[in-house]
Amino acid sequence: MKKSFMMLLTLVFVASIALAGCGSKAETKTTDEKTPTTDATQTPTEPEKKSEPFSITLRHIQVGEPQKNRLAILQDVVKKTEADVPGLKIELDGVEDNTNRNTKLPAEMAAGNVPQIFDLFGGTKDAQKYAQAGKLLDLTPIIEELGIKDQFMDLSAFSVDGKVYGLPIGSSAEGMYYNTEIFTKYNLTAPKTWDEFENILATLKSNGVTPLAGFAKDGWAAAMLPNSLWARYAGPEFIAGLKDNTSDWTSPEITAAMTKLDEWNKKEYFVKGQLGIDYAGRIGQISTGKAALMFDGSWSSSSFADPKQAGDVVGKIGFFFLPPAPGGKGDQTAVNGNSSANGYGFRADLNENELKAAKAFIKNMYTLENQEKGLLTDNTLPSMKLPKESTDKVTDQIVRQVTEGMSAAGALFPVFDAFVTSEVNTAIEQNVQKLFSGKITPAEFGQNVAKAAGK
Structure with missing residues (x-):
């Protein structure tokens, strides 16, 4: 809506210029009429400011042949996010899951130099521990603003005291x-x-x-x-x-x-x-x-x-x-x-530009379209509530047996x-x-x- 409104304003502005130009040409036909001078009180139009380039690092675990479909989804999200945020460049840092979780990320947390966005495991050992230590960004205002908080099936493994500090990418x-x-x-x-x-x-x-x-x-x-x-x-x-x-x-x-x-x-x-x-x-x-x-x-x-x-x-x-x-x-x-496995977390001390990037990433990554794509192309069980028409598209025998078994379970x-x-x-x-x-x-x-x- 906002974009359409701006386009409308632009058209009106261009039309005004065109009309003004036509009027000037008509006035030049009168030989004794002087060209109007510029009013010194008029403020000249300022040139549009270019956005300063900045970059962030995104740590992911989609490495190797088995993760190729998940990586493709991530790369598409990165392109959309860079397009949404002027000046943004996202540097992808792929690390093997176990290495990231048990070696690299803990060391970075201790040193205070974690990436702006990173793969994060839910539960007391990871997300909740880091959140209690003040290392993670509170995502509650963001997901409420985007209207997606209630679309997740379970955020408990990424939550502390009612606040959400990470978002699961799927369930398992x-x-x-x-x-x-x-x-x-x-x-x-x-x-x-x-x-x-x-x-x-x-x-x-x-x-x-x-x-x-x-x-x-x-x-x-x-x-x-x-x-x-x-x-x-x-x-x-x-x-x-x-x-x-x-x-x-x-x-x-x-x-x-x-x-x-x-x-x-x-x-x-x-x-x-x-x-x-x-x-x-x-x-x-x-x-x-x-x-x-x-x-x-x-x-x-x-x-x-x-x-x-x-x-x-x-x-x-x-x-x-x-x-x-x-x-x-x-x-x-x-x-x-469970939905306590891998998701994404965000560094607590993001600056203004990095926060814009984080919001755009969440908006582009956590969509029902991506959840369905992950289910159908990669057999990743969703972490968000997909409509029946999406789950009915599943043809993979294994995924059907998994979901049917979970549906029949008492707990x-x-x-x-x-x-x-x-x-x-x-x-x-x-x-x-x-x-x-x-x-x-x-x-x-x-x-x-x-x-x-x-x-």
Whole structure:
């Protein structure tokens, strides 16, 4: 509206000049009429001021082939934002997710030299900790002004005392991917019960097929499956209790969960040598038939839709959440799903120009159009409330199975690392690896983590 009004004013101004010019030409025909002189009191029109160029840094984690679609969305947003803010140049700084979260960003926060915009993980360990330390910009006025605050499904992981300090770019879930061709070959189907799941693992192993992909070299990746085992054996309440450190790591249920993981490891259900395999090697284990199942996040579904990454298994991958555990506590229909993962945060001390850039970035990034684009091109679950006509466009089998499973769940539980301290997080990752290597027992796992938690 404002732009149209300005164009109207411009047209009126141009028309006025044209009319004035015509009048002058008519007046010159009268030979005894003098050319009017300029009134000294008139203020000459000042030339339009050019905007001073300035730049900001945007730290992102969209690096590598699996993130190409997400990077394309980001690059488009950057172009629009630069066009909206005169003089602005955005410098993109791509850093691997784990490196940014656990190494680079904490060091920059301590030194006070974080980028103006940066990838930020939600929860007590990251967004809420930095917000309480005064390191993050309060985004509440911005998202209220833009009218998008109520469009997010959940901002709790990025909020402190009712104020919002970060915005999630998507949501996620964690569960089991499986090769449908291998399942069909051995007359297997997605399990509804724990016994059916155990039968799948045993059947595959007895037929010379390694059941589970392994990538335990990266501690955070090794701890994904245990997170869901804890929720199955000790209940979703255990995960929730990590936020205020009331959960008991030495409970019989946690020991039972880790005993089951240890049992699968000793039965060689995981790919051999997994402690030497990093997270990047996971897709290849499924695409080459080296393993039949893989526990991972919903973000990997886009990799299985890409022939360059998944090869011949494109369209031949299914997904299910872990079935209820026998004797498990709490709501056994609950599944892992949350909006506490990656989003964007902004430095607290932005100057006037940088603040304009931040507002424009938020306006351009957090749109229903981009949320739909992320869902359809990258299989990224939305963090904003998409209309039914958008979700109905989903054709990817994996995404449909993930969303259907989440819809059928009685509750959702988050990932543990959204809540625990850095010390506890490190203890969990290292002790899962120690369990896989046979250096500790399941009971010692709980004891070691409890010690790190100050218990």
